[in-house]
Amino acid sequence: MSGTKPRTLYDKIFDAHLVETLPDGTALLYIDRHLVHEVTSPQAFEGLRMAKRPVRRLEGTVAVVDHNIATDASRYTGIDDPESRVQVETLERNVKEFNVPYIPLTDARQGIVHVIGPEQGLSLPGMTIVCGDSHTSTHGALGALAFGIGTSEVEHVLATQTLLQKRAKNMRVTVEGALPAGCTAKDIVLAIIGKIGTAGGNGHVIEYAGSTIRALDMAGRFSVCNMSIEAGARAGMIAPDQTTFDYVKGRPHAPKGEYFDRAVEWWKTLPTDEGAVFDKEVFLDAAEIVPMVSWGTSPEDVLPITGTVPNPEEGADEARRAQLRRMVDYMGLTPGQKLTDLKVDVVFIGSCTNSRIEDMRAAAAIARGRRVAEGVRAMVVPGSGLVKLQAEQEGLDAVFKEAGFEWREAGCSMCLGMNPDKLTPGQRCASTSNRNFEGRQGPGGRTHLCSPAMAAAAAVTGRLTDVREIAEGKH
Protein backbone atom coordinates (compact mmCIF):
# COMPACT_ATOMS: atom_id res chain seq x y z
CA MET A 1 0.00 0.00 0.00
CA SER A 2 1.13 3.52 -0.66
CA GLY A 3 -0.20 5.27 2.45
CA THR A 4 -1.61 8.72 1.78
CA LYS A 5 -0.02 9.06 -1.64
CA PRO A 6 -2.77 9.90 -4.18
CA ARG A 7 -3.68 6.77 -6.08
CA THR A 8 -5.40 5.95 -9.33
CA LEU A 9 -8.52 3.83 -9.70
CA TYR A 10 -6.30 1.04 -11.00
CA ASP A 11 -3.87 1.26 -8.05
CA LYS A 12 -6.70 1.20 -5.52
CA ILE A 13 -8.31 -1.95 -6.89
CA PHE A 14 -4.91 -3.58 -7.37
CA ASP A 15 -3.88 -2.79 -3.77
CA ALA A 16 -7.21 -3.98 -2.37
CA HIS A 17 -6.65 -7.40 -3.97
CA LEU A 18 -2.97 -7.84 -3.20
CA VAL A 19 -2.40 -11.12 -1.37
CA GLU A 20 1.36 -10.79 -1.35
CA THR A 21 4.28 -9.41 -3.28
CA LEU A 22 6.85 -11.98 -4.33
CA PRO A 23 10.60 -11.30 -3.98
CA ASP A 24 10.86 -10.46 -7.69
CA GLY A 25 8.14 -7.82 -7.33
CA THR A 26 5.39 -9.84 -8.95
CA ALA A 27 2.04 -9.51 -7.20
CA LEU A 28 -0.28 -12.31 -6.23
CA LEU A 29 -3.79 -10.93 -6.73
CA TYR A 30 -7.04 -12.27 -5.38
CA ILE A 31 -9.58 -12.70 -8.18
CA ASP A 32 -13.22 -11.96 -7.41
CA ARG A 33 -14.79 -13.18 -10.62
CA HIS A 34 -13.64 -15.73 -13.15
CA LEU A 35 -15.65 -15.98 -16.36
CA VAL A 36 -15.07 -19.07 -18.44
CA HIS A 37 -15.89 -19.88 -22.07
CA GLU A 38 -15.36 -22.88 -24.27
CA VAL A 39 -12.34 -21.72 -26.27
CA THR A 40 -9.68 -21.16 -23.63
CA SER A 41 -10.75 -23.52 -20.85
CA PRO A 42 -10.30 -27.15 -22.05
CA GLN A 43 -6.58 -27.49 -21.21
CA ALA A 44 -7.10 -25.62 -17.93
CA PHE A 45 -9.66 -28.14 -16.72
CA GLU A 46 -7.47 -30.93 -18.03
CA GLY A 47 -4.63 -29.57 -15.87
CA LEU A 48 -6.85 -29.63 -12.78
CA ARG A 49 -7.97 -33.13 -13.59
CA MET A 50 -4.39 -34.38 -13.91
CA ALA A 51 -3.36 -32.71 -10.65
CA LYS A 52 -6.54 -33.97 -8.97
CA ARG A 53 -7.45 -30.47 -7.86
CA PRO A 54 -10.98 -29.07 -7.51
CA VAL A 55 -12.07 -25.59 -8.56
CA ARG A 56 -11.10 -23.43 -5.58
CA ARG A 57 -14.12 -21.14 -5.45
CA LEU A 58 -17.15 -22.25 -7.42
CA GLU A 59 -19.29 -19.23 -6.53
CA GLY A 60 -16.62 -16.94 -8.00
CA THR A 61 -16.73 -18.79 -11.30
CA VAL A 62 -19.27 -18.97 -14.10
CA ALA A 63 -19.12 -20.58 -17.53
CA VAL A 64 -20.99 -19.97 -20.78
CA VAL A 65 -20.70 -20.96 -24.44
CA ASP A 66 -20.55 -18.13 -26.97
CA HIS A 67 -17.82 -18.38 -29.64
CA ASN A 68 -18.55 -21.66 -31.40
CA ILE A 69 -22.31 -21.74 -31.49
CA ALA A 70 -24.63 -21.03 -34.39
CA THR A 71 -27.00 -18.08 -34.07
CA ASP A 72 -29.96 -19.70 -35.78
CA ALA A 73 -32.18 -22.64 -34.80
CA SER A 74 -29.43 -25.09 -35.84
CA ARG A 75 -27.64 -24.27 -32.59
CA TYR A 76 -30.02 -26.61 -30.77
CA THR A 77 -29.55 -29.58 -33.07
CA GLY A 78 -25.79 -30.06 -32.80
CA ILE A 79 -22.67 -28.47 -34.26
CA ASP A 80 -21.37 -29.61 -37.67
CA ASP A 81 -17.82 -28.37 -37.36
CA PRO A 82 -15.86 -31.02 -35.37
CA GLU A 83 -13.49 -28.55 -33.67
CA SER A 84 -16.34 -26.32 -32.51
CA ARG A 85 -18.36 -29.30 -31.37
CA VAL A 86 -15.50 -30.67 -29.28
CA GLN A 87 -14.97 -27.31 -27.55
CA VAL A 88 -18.62 -26.94 -26.61
CA GLU A 89 -19.04 -30.56 -25.50
CA THR A 90 -15.82 -30.39 -23.53
CA LEU A 91 -16.99 -27.33 -21.61
CA GLU A 92 -20.28 -29.03 -20.82
CA ARG A 93 -18.45 -32.08 -19.54
CA ASN A 94 -16.05 -29.99 -17.49
CA VAL A 95 -18.68 -27.84 -15.78
CA LYS A 96 -20.52 -31.02 -14.78
CA GLU A 97 -17.43 -32.77 -13.48
CA PHE A 98 -16.18 -29.71 -11.54
CA ASN A 99 -19.62 -28.39 -10.51
CA VAL A 100 -18.95 -25.01 -12.08
CA PRO A 101 -22.03 -22.76 -12.42
CA TYR A 102 -22.99 -22.82 -16.08
CA ILE A 103 -25.39 -20.91 -18.29
CA PRO A 104 -26.40 -23.37 -21.01
CA LEU A 105 -27.44 -22.59 -24.55
CA THR A 106 -31.09 -23.17 -23.76
CA ASP A 107 -31.06 -20.57 -20.97
CA ALA A 108 -32.40 -17.06 -21.77
CA ARG A 109 -29.39 -15.63 -19.93
CA GLN A 110 -26.92 -17.22 -22.38
CA GLY A 111 -24.89 -14.80 -24.44
CA ILE A 112 -21.47 -13.34 -25.07
CA VAL A 113 -19.44 -13.63 -21.87
CA HIS A 114 -18.71 -9.87 -21.78
CA VAL A 115 -22.37 -9.01 -22.15
CA ILE A 116 -23.76 -11.43 -19.59
CA GLY A 117 -21.21 -10.70 -16.81
CA PRO A 118 -22.41 -7.12 -16.29
CA GLU A 119 -26.00 -7.99 -17.20
CA GLN A 120 -26.22 -10.57 -14.41
CA GLY A 121 -24.42 -8.38 -11.88
CA LEU A 122 -21.60 -10.94 -11.84
CA SER A 123 -19.24 -8.11 -12.77
CA LEU A 124 -19.30 -5.29 -10.23
CA PRO A 125 -17.32 -2.13 -9.43
CA GLY A 126 -14.12 -2.63 -7.47
CA MET A 127 -13.78 -6.27 -8.49
CA THR A 128 -10.90 -8.07 -10.07
CA ILE A 129 -12.41 -9.91 -13.05
CA VAL A 130 -10.59 -12.27 -15.39
CA CYS A 131 -11.51 -14.47 -18.32
CA GLY A 132 -9.47 -16.34 -20.88
CA ASP A 133 -10.41 -13.71 -23.41
CA SER A 134 -8.77 -10.48 -24.44
CA HIS A 135 -11.97 -8.42 -24.43
CA THR A 136 -12.43 -8.92 -20.70
CA SER A 137 -11.37 -5.26 -20.59
CA THR A 138 -15.07 -4.56 -21.30
CA HIS A 139 -16.01 -5.09 -17.64
CA GLY A 140 -13.64 -2.28 -16.60
CA ALA A 141 -16.42 0.11 -17.60
CA LEU A 142 -18.00 -0.67 -14.23
CA GLY A 143 -14.92 0.59 -12.40
CA ALA A 144 -13.47 -2.89 -12.08
CA LEU A 145 -10.00 -4.23 -12.87
CA ALA A 146 -10.80 -6.67 -15.65
CA PHE A 147 -8.40 -8.26 -18.09
CA GLY A 148 -7.85 -11.27 -20.30
CA ILE A 149 -5.62 -14.17 -19.25
CA GLY A 150 -4.05 -17.15 -21.03
CA THR A 151 -5.11 -20.77 -20.62
CA SER A 152 -2.38 -21.65 -18.08
CA GLU A 153 -3.53 -18.68 -16.03
CA VAL A 154 -7.13 -19.89 -16.35
CA GLU A 155 -5.95 -23.09 -14.71
CA HIS A 156 -4.14 -21.12 -11.98
CA VAL A 157 -7.26 -19.08 -11.19
CA LEU A 158 -9.50 -22.14 -11.23
CA ALA A 159 -7.17 -23.87 -8.79
CA THR A 160 -6.33 -20.99 -6.47
CA GLN A 161 -8.66 -18.01 -7.15
CA THR A 162 -5.48 -15.95 -7.44
CA LEU A 163 -3.26 -14.75 -10.26
CA LEU A 164 0.35 -13.64 -10.57
CA GLN A 165 0.54 -10.19 -12.10
CA LYS A 166 3.07 -7.49 -12.74
CA ARG A 167 1.76 -4.05 -11.88
CA ALA A 168 0.95 -2.13 -15.05
CA LYS A 169 1.63 1.56 -15.67
CA ASN A 170 -1.17 4.09 -15.42
CA MET A 171 -2.42 5.89 -18.51
CA ARG A 172 -5.30 8.33 -18.71
CA VAL A 173 -7.25 9.19 -21.83
CA THR A 174 -9.35 12.29 -21.22
CA VAL A 175 -12.13 13.21 -23.63
CA GLU A 176 -13.82 16.55 -23.05
CA GLY A 177 -16.90 18.18 -24.51
CA ALA A 178 -20.20 17.31 -26.14
CA LEU A 179 -20.18 14.50 -28.68
CA PRO A 180 -21.16 15.83 -32.13
CA ALA A 181 -24.31 14.59 -33.89
CA GLY A 182 -24.08 11.11 -35.37
CA CYS A 183 -21.18 10.12 -33.07
CA THR A 184 -21.26 7.40 -30.43
CA ALA A 185 -18.99 5.70 -27.92
CA LYS A 186 -17.71 3.52 -30.79
CA ASP A 187 -16.57 6.60 -32.67
CA ILE A 188 -14.81 7.85 -29.54
CA VAL A 189 -12.83 4.65 -29.10
CA LEU A 190 -12.03 4.31 -32.81
CA ALA A 191 -10.81 7.92 -32.76
CA ILE A 192 -8.67 7.18 -29.68
CA ILE A 193 -7.06 4.14 -31.32
CA GLY A 194 -6.60 6.10 -34.53
CA LYS A 195 -4.70 8.69 -32.50
CA ILE A 196 -2.58 6.56 -30.16
CA GLY A 197 -2.21 3.48 -32.36
CA THR A 198 -2.47 -0.21 -31.52
CA ALA A 199 0.66 0.00 -29.37
CA GLY A 200 -0.37 3.27 -27.68
CA GLY A 201 -1.47 1.56 -24.48
CA ASN A 202 1.30 -1.07 -24.26
CA GLY A 203 2.24 -1.86 -20.68
CA HIS A 204 -0.51 0.39 -19.32
CA VAL A 205 -3.99 0.20 -17.94
CA ILE A 206 -6.06 2.98 -19.47
CA GLU A 207 -8.47 5.01 -17.41
CA TYR A 208 -10.98 6.88 -19.59
CA ALA A 209 -11.98 10.19 -18.06
CA GLY A 210 -13.45 13.57 -18.91
CA SER A 211 -16.93 14.97 -19.45
CA THR A 212 -17.56 13.05 -22.69
CA ILE A 213 -16.91 9.72 -20.97
CA ARG A 214 -18.92 10.73 -17.88
CA ALA A 215 -21.89 11.52 -20.13
CA LEU A 216 -21.89 8.03 -21.69
CA ASP A 217 -24.43 5.45 -20.58
CA MET A 218 -23.13 2.06 -19.47
CA ALA A 219 -23.52 0.54 -22.93
CA GLY A 220 -21.28 3.25 -24.35
CA ARG A 221 -18.76 2.80 -21.57
CA PHE A 222 -18.62 -0.94 -22.27
CA SER A 223 -17.93 -0.23 -25.95
CA VAL A 224 -15.04 2.08 -25.08
CA CYS A 225 -13.42 -0.24 -22.52
CA ASN A 226 -13.97 -3.25 -24.80
CA MET A 227 -11.53 -1.90 -27.36
CA SER A 228 -8.77 -1.00 -24.87
CA ILE A 229 -7.00 -4.18 -25.88
CA GLU A 230 -7.02 -2.96 -29.50
CA ALA A 231 -5.01 0.01 -28.23
CA GLY A 232 -2.48 -2.40 -26.72
CA ALA A 233 -3.55 -1.77 -23.11
CA ARG A 234 -3.76 -4.43 -20.42
CA ALA A 235 -7.17 -3.17 -19.36
CA GLY A 236 -9.51 -0.19 -19.62
CA MET A 237 -11.43 1.37 -16.77
CA ILE A 238 -13.95 4.09 -16.02
CA ALA A 239 -14.48 5.37 -12.49
CA PRO A 240 -17.78 4.21 -11.01
CA ASP A 241 -20.40 6.94 -10.55
CA GLN A 242 -24.18 7.28 -10.26
CA THR A 243 -24.61 5.92 -13.83
CA THR A 244 -22.73 2.79 -12.72
CA PHE A 245 -24.65 2.36 -9.45
CA ASP A 246 -28.02 2.78 -11.20
CA TYR A 247 -26.98 0.16 -13.76
CA VAL A 248 -25.84 -2.34 -11.13
CA LYS A 249 -28.77 -1.94 -8.71
CA GLY A 250 -31.25 -4.81 -8.81
CA ARG A 251 -29.18 -7.11 -11.04
CA PRO A 252 -29.48 -10.79 -10.03
CA HIS A 253 -25.99 -11.14 -8.51
CA ALA A 254 -25.57 -7.56 -7.27
CA PRO A 255 -25.64 -6.96 -3.52
CA LYS A 256 -29.10 -6.22 -2.16
CA GLY A 257 -30.57 -3.75 0.35
CA GLU A 258 -28.15 -2.67 3.06
CA TYR A 259 -25.33 -4.62 1.37
CA PHE A 260 -25.84 -2.60 -1.79
CA ASP A 261 -25.66 0.68 0.16
CA ARG A 262 -22.48 -0.44 1.87
CA ALA A 263 -20.99 -1.50 -1.44
CA VAL A 264 -21.81 1.90 -2.96
CA GLU A 265 -20.02 3.56 -0.04
CA TRP A 266 -16.88 1.64 -0.91
CA TRP A 267 -17.30 2.09 -4.65
CA LYS A 268 -17.43 5.86 -4.09
CA THR A 269 -13.90 5.74 -2.65
CA LEU A 270 -12.48 4.16 -5.82
CA PRO A 271 -12.20 7.07 -8.29
CA THR A 272 -8.67 8.32 -8.87
CA ASP A 273 -7.49 10.73 -6.17
CA GLU A 274 -6.85 14.36 -6.95
CA GLY A 275 -3.16 14.70 -7.73
CA ALA A 276 -2.53 11.06 -8.67
CA VAL A 277 0.17 10.84 -11.31
CA PHE A 278 -0.33 8.98 -14.60
CA ASP A 279 2.66 7.63 -16.51
CA LYS A 280 1.03 8.70 -19.77
CA GLU A 281 -1.75 11.18 -20.55
CA VAL A 282 -3.69 11.68 -23.78
CA PHE A 283 -6.33 14.33 -24.45
CA LEU A 284 -9.08 14.37 -27.04
CA ASP A 285 -11.51 17.13 -27.89
CA ALA A 286 -14.92 15.53 -28.49
CA ALA A 287 -15.78 18.31 -30.93
CA GLU A 288 -13.18 16.87 -33.31
CA ILE A 289 -14.76 13.41 -33.38
CA VAL A 290 -16.69 12.44 -36.52
CA PRO A 291 -18.42 9.16 -37.41
CA MET A 292 -15.47 6.81 -37.92
CA VAL A 293 -14.86 3.75 -40.03
CA SER A 294 -11.82 1.52 -40.36
CA TRP A 295 -10.43 1.18 -43.87
CA GLY A 296 -7.43 -1.15 -43.32
CA THR A 297 -6.70 -4.37 -41.45
CA SER A 298 -5.72 -2.97 -38.07
CA PRO A 299 -8.00 -1.07 -35.69
CA GLU A 300 -5.67 1.95 -35.86
CA ASP A 301 -6.30 2.32 -39.57
CA VAL A 302 -9.45 4.33 -39.15
CA LEU A 303 -10.69 7.47 -40.86
CA PRO A 304 -13.63 9.82 -40.64
CA ILE A 305 -16.34 8.51 -42.96
CA THR A 306 -15.79 11.67 -45.02
CA GLY A 307 -12.23 10.48 -45.79
CA THR A 308 -10.59 8.80 -48.77
CA VAL A 309 -8.45 5.67 -49.06
CA PRO A 310 -4.84 6.63 -48.30
CA ASN A 311 -2.12 6.49 -50.92
CA PRO A 312 0.44 3.91 -49.72
CA GLU A 313 3.23 5.87 -51.40
CA GLU A 314 2.64 8.65 -48.87
CA GLY A 315 3.55 6.35 -45.95
CA ALA A 316 6.25 7.70 -43.63
CA ASP A 317 8.84 5.02 -44.37
CA GLU A 318 9.28 1.91 -46.50
CA ALA A 319 7.93 -0.43 -43.82
CA ARG A 320 4.75 1.60 -43.49
CA ARG A 321 4.46 1.94 -47.29
CA ALA A 322 4.68 -1.83 -47.67
CA GLN A 323 2.09 -2.31 -44.94
CA LEU A 324 -0.25 0.23 -46.54
CA ARG A 325 0.12 -1.43 -49.97
CA ARG A 326 -0.77 -4.77 -48.47
CA MET A 327 -3.82 -3.38 -46.71
CA VAL A 328 -5.09 -1.53 -49.77
CA ASP A 329 -4.64 -4.71 -51.79
CA TYR A 330 -6.23 -7.05 -49.24
CA MET A 331 -9.18 -4.71 -48.71
CA GLY A 332 -9.71 -4.35 -52.49
CA LEU A 333 -9.35 -0.57 -52.45
CA THR A 334 -8.06 2.13 -54.77
CA PRO A 335 -6.02 5.01 -53.27
CA GLY A 336 -8.03 8.22 -53.28
CA GLN A 337 -11.36 6.40 -53.41
CA LYS A 338 -14.06 7.96 -51.24
CA LEU A 339 -14.96 5.67 -48.32
CA THR A 340 -18.64 6.41 -49.00
CA ASP A 341 -18.20 4.87 -52.46
CA LEU A 342 -17.40 1.44 -51.00
CA LYS A 343 -20.20 -1.03 -51.61
CA VAL A 344 -20.86 -3.55 -48.83
CA ASP A 345 -22.02 -7.16 -49.20
CA VAL A 346 -22.70 -7.87 -45.55
CA VAL A 347 -23.61 -5.87 -42.47
CA PHE A 348 -22.99 -7.32 -39.01
CA ILE A 349 -24.51 -5.68 -35.96
CA GLY A 350 -23.40 -7.52 -32.83
CA SER A 351 -20.30 -8.64 -30.81
CA CYS A 352 -19.30 -7.78 -27.26
CA THR A 353 -18.51 -4.25 -28.47
CA ASN A 354 -21.99 -3.38 -29.69
CA SER A 355 -24.77 -5.88 -28.94
CA ARG A 356 -26.54 -4.37 -25.96
CA ILE A 357 -30.10 -3.08 -26.01
CA GLU A 358 -28.91 0.49 -26.61
CA ASP A 359 -27.00 -0.71 -29.69
CA MET A 360 -30.08 -2.54 -30.96
CA ARG A 361 -32.14 0.66 -30.51
CA ALA A 362 -29.57 2.79 -32.32
CA ALA A 363 -29.53 0.41 -35.29
CA ALA A 364 -33.33 0.07 -35.29
CA ALA A 365 -33.73 3.85 -35.37
CA ILE A 366 -31.98 3.82 -38.76
CA ALA A 367 -33.66 0.63 -39.99
CA ARG A 368 -37.18 1.81 -39.14
CA GLY A 369 -39.20 2.40 -42.29
CA ARG A 370 -36.23 1.69 -44.58
CA ARG A 371 -35.14 -1.38 -46.55
CA VAL A 372 -31.86 -3.28 -46.63
CA ALA A 373 -30.32 -2.50 -50.02
CA GLU A 374 -30.62 -5.04 -52.83
CA GLY A 375 -27.96 -7.76 -52.60
CA VAL A 376 -26.87 -6.92 -49.05
CA ARG A 377 -27.05 -9.46 -46.24
CA ALA A 378 -27.64 -7.69 -42.94
CA MET A 379 -27.72 -9.49 -39.62
CA VAL A 380 -28.49 -8.31 -36.11
CA VAL A 381 -27.16 -10.51 -33.32
CA PRO A 382 -28.11 -9.53 -29.77
CA GLY A 383 -25.41 -10.04 -27.15
CA SER A 384 -27.53 -12.18 -24.88
CA GLY A 385 -30.86 -13.96 -24.79
CA LEU A 386 -32.09 -11.26 -22.41
CA VAL A 387 -31.10 -8.46 -24.80
CA LYS A 388 -32.99 -10.37 -27.48
CA LEU A 389 -36.10 -10.65 -25.29
CA GLN A 390 -35.98 -6.99 -24.33
CA ALA A 391 -35.60 -5.95 -27.97
CA GLU A 392 -38.57 -8.12 -28.90
CA GLN A 393 -40.64 -6.56 -26.13
CA GLU A 394 -39.81 -3.18 -27.63
CA GLY A 395 -40.77 -4.39 -31.10
CA LEU A 396 -37.26 -3.92 -32.49
CA ASP A 397 -37.18 -7.39 -34.02
CA ALA A 398 -40.20 -6.44 -36.12
CA VAL A 399 -38.49 -3.23 -37.22
CA PHE A 400 -35.42 -5.18 -38.32
CA LYS A 401 -37.33 -7.97 -40.02
CA GLU A 402 -39.61 -5.57 -41.91
CA ALA A 403 -36.51 -3.79 -43.15
CA GLY A 404 -35.00 -7.08 -44.33
CA PHE A 405 -32.44 -7.67 -41.55
CA GLU A 406 -31.92 -11.16 -40.10
CA TRP A 407 -32.79 -11.31 -36.39
CA ARG A 408 -30.56 -13.92 -34.73
CA GLU A 409 -29.89 -15.74 -31.46
CA ALA A 410 -27.15 -14.54 -29.09
CA GLY A 411 -23.48 -15.38 -29.59
CA CYS A 412 -20.16 -14.07 -30.92
CA SER A 413 -21.42 -14.79 -34.44
CA MET A 414 -19.65 -13.01 -37.28
CA CYS A 415 -17.25 -11.18 -34.99
CA LEU A 416 -14.82 -14.01 -35.66
CA GLY A 417 -14.88 -17.01 -37.98
CA MET A 418 -15.39 -19.69 -35.34
CA ASN A 419 -19.01 -20.56 -36.08
CA PRO A 420 -21.23 -20.76 -39.19
CA ASP A 421 -21.61 -16.95 -39.45
CA LYS A 422 -18.71 -16.12 -41.77
CA LEU A 423 -17.82 -13.88 -44.68
CA THR A 424 -16.85 -15.56 -47.92
CA PRO A 425 -13.58 -14.51 -49.62
CA GLY A 426 -13.70 -10.97 -50.98
CA GLN A 427 -16.92 -9.99 -49.21
CA ARG A 428 -16.95 -6.49 -47.74
CA CYS A 429 -18.64 -6.05 -44.36
CA ALA A 430 -19.64 -3.07 -42.25
CA SER A 431 -19.26 -4.50 -38.77
CA THR A 432 -19.83 -3.26 -35.24
CA SER A 433 -17.19 -5.65 -33.87
CA ASN A 434 -13.72 -4.73 -32.67
CA ARG A 435 -11.18 -6.42 -34.94
CA ASN A 436 -10.60 -5.98 -38.65
CA PHE A 437 -7.60 -8.31 -39.02
CA GLU A 438 -7.17 -10.25 -42.26
CA GLY A 439 -9.61 -13.14 -42.29
CA ARG A 440 -11.11 -12.21 -38.93
CA GLN A 441 -14.71 -12.63 -40.11
CA GLY A 442 -13.86 -15.49 -42.46
CA PRO A 443 -10.95 -16.16 -44.85
CA GLY A 444 -10.55 -13.33 -47.37
CA GLY A 445 -13.28 -11.27 -45.71
CA ARG A 446 -12.95 -7.47 -45.60
CA THR A 447 -14.05 -5.77 -42.39
CA HIS A 448 -14.92 -2.11 -41.86
CA LEU A 449 -15.41 -1.37 -38.16
CA CYS A 450 -18.04 1.20 -37.27
CA SER A 451 -20.88 2.04 -34.87
CA PRO A 452 -24.31 0.32 -34.91
CA ALA A 453 -25.94 3.39 -36.48
CA MET A 454 -23.25 3.53 -39.17
CA ALA A 455 -23.60 -0.20 -39.84
CA ALA A 456 -27.38 0.12 -40.18
CA ALA A 457 -26.89 3.08 -42.49
CA ALA A 458 -24.59 0.98 -44.68
CA ALA A 459 -27.22 -1.76 -44.76
CA VAL A 460 -29.93 0.51 -46.11
CA THR A 461 -27.80 2.32 -48.69
CA GLY A 462 -25.62 -0.65 -49.68
CA ARG A 463 -22.38 1.26 -49.17
CA LEU A 464 -20.40 2.83 -46.35
CA THR A 465 -22.49 5.84 -45.42
CA ASP A 466 -22.21 8.94 -43.27
CA VAL A 467 -25.02 8.39 -40.76
CA ARG A 468 -25.49 12.16 -40.53
CA GLU A 469 -26.88 12.10 -44.08
CA ILE A 470 -29.63 9.77 -42.91
CA ALA A 471 -30.54 12.20 -40.17
CA GLU A 472 -30.67 14.95 -42.79
CA GLY A 473 -33.17 12.84 -44.75
CA LYS A 474 -30.84 12.20 -47.69
CA HIS A 475 -31.56 8.45 -47.74
Ligand SMILES: CC(C)[C@H](C(=O)O)[C@@H](O)C(=O)O
Ligand atom coordinates in the same frame (compact mmCIF):
# COMPACT_ATOMS: atom_id res chain seq x y z
C1 LIG B 1 -11.32 -16.86 -28.63
C2 LIG B 1 -10.74 -15.83 -27.71
C3 LIG B 1 -9.56 -16.39 -27.03
C4 LIG B 1 -10.49 -14.51 -28.42
C5 LIG B 1 -9.93 -13.44 -27.50
O1 LIG B 1 -9.16 -13.66 -26.58
O2 LIG B 1 -10.23 -12.29 -27.67
C6 LIG B 1 -11.75 -14.02 -29.07
O3 LIG B 1 -12.75 -13.71 -28.15
C7 LIG B 1 -11.45 -12.82 -29.92
O4 LIG B 1 -12.17 -11.83 -29.84
O5 LIG B 1 -10.51 -12.90 -30.71
Ligand code: SF4
Ligand atom coordinates in the same frame (compact mmCIF):
# COMPACT_ATOMS: atom_id res chain seq x y z
S1 SF4 C 1 -17.84 -11.12 -29.57
FE1 SF4 C 1 -15.94 -11.16 -30.69
S2 SF4 C 1 -14.50 -9.98 -29.50
FE2 SF4 C 1 -16.23 -10.47 -28.18
S3 SF4 C 1 -15.59 -12.32 -27.11
FE3 SF4 C 1 -16.76 -12.95 -28.94
S4 SF4 C 1 -15.20 -13.24 -30.52
FE4 SF4 C 1 -14.21 -12.11 -28.88
